[in-house]
Amino acid sequence: MSEGVFHFARPEWLFALLGIIPVLAWLIFSVVRPRKGPFHRYADEHLLPHLVGIRELSVNERWSRFIRWALLWLFLIVALAGPRWDFKDIQAFSPTNDLVVLMDISRSMNVADTPPSRLARARQEVQDLVMLNDQLRIGMIAFATVPHVISPITEDSQSILAALPAVTSELANLQGSRLVAAMERAEQLFSSDSLQNSRTILLISDGDFVEPGLIKQVEAMKDQGIILHTLGIGTGGGGPVPARIGQSDLMRDNNGKVIESKLNQPLLQRLAQAGGGQYLEADFRDQDSRRILDLSSIDSGTPSQTQEKTRIWNERFYWLLVPLLLLLLPYFRVVAPGKQTP
Secondary structure, X not given: OEOOOOEEOOHHHHHHHHHHHHHHHHHHHHHHOOOOOHHHHOOOHHHXXXXXXXXXXXXXXXXXXXXXXXXXXXXXXXXXXXXXXEEEEEEEEEOOEEEEEEEEOOHHHHOOOOOOOHHHHHHHHHHHHHHHOOOOEEEEEEEOOOEEEEEEEEOOOHHHHHHHHHOOHHHOOOOOOOHHHHHHHHHHHHHOOOOOOEEEEXXXXXXXXXXXXXXXXXXXXXXXXXXXXXXXXXXXXXEEOEOOOOOOOEOEOOOOOEOEEOOOHHHHHHHHHHOOOOEEEOOOOOHHHHHHHHHHOOOOOOOEEEEEEEXXXXXXXXXXXXXXXXXXXXXXXXXXXXXXXX
């Protein structure tokens, strides 16, 4: 235990103590120039309590009430400011599980067979992963024809949440999905980090792509210790593919026929099997996200020690709550009928 200097965690709260000054000024003004109501015209001052049921407070009563409430305000504000002293430094550790999310942002992900759209559902799945995660480092790549690194592998997952709203199909200039290029980019993210960590890839897609050598690429990654899980977005019935903004409503082939897209569940299952992982289908609940986090943490090892330390302060605000409650205690006293409230 190291001794630290006394300070406040949130000193900006202390500015609220200035609120006592205008109250004090009003009290002084009201004592020097007490306000006379219209009742003073019709009765003597000593008869007013019997006439209107109220009485003027004496100067001593006013000051005693002010001092009591000023102390209450003082204890409350100082407690909110967070007084603290003495601390200890705790060694920080880095998780040994890395997860890279590959999100398909091709045009087929705009199909609305899973309302509001497959892509919106995919963003929700990533958000659930980030919000529920407490043991993984997560990176994210959005891909269509070209992979886009949304976030490197990091413990600061808030950067992924901040970037999610901008992950749309408009990032892809050309139509199509090149999963091999995205997986190669994920391998580069892994290789730039510690090779001692467990490495997992989560593919979020409708499986609407045809690419030669895809299974071999997944098997090669498995041989390097990279596990692939797949999360299917969409339905077997599918739906029409919306066109690019500024074009016609739906995408059509050369013959003018509307292009439709369905969830290619068999392909996603084969990819997961070849990558040593599991296939899951997205749902409205968070069970799939929890399952992915559990699968990615199965080979959890001992967290690696870092050079960073976390400082834990001993908060002392609760000491001020005792006199605060003692000052409030008389106001909760039950007054017998017919007696005056103190």
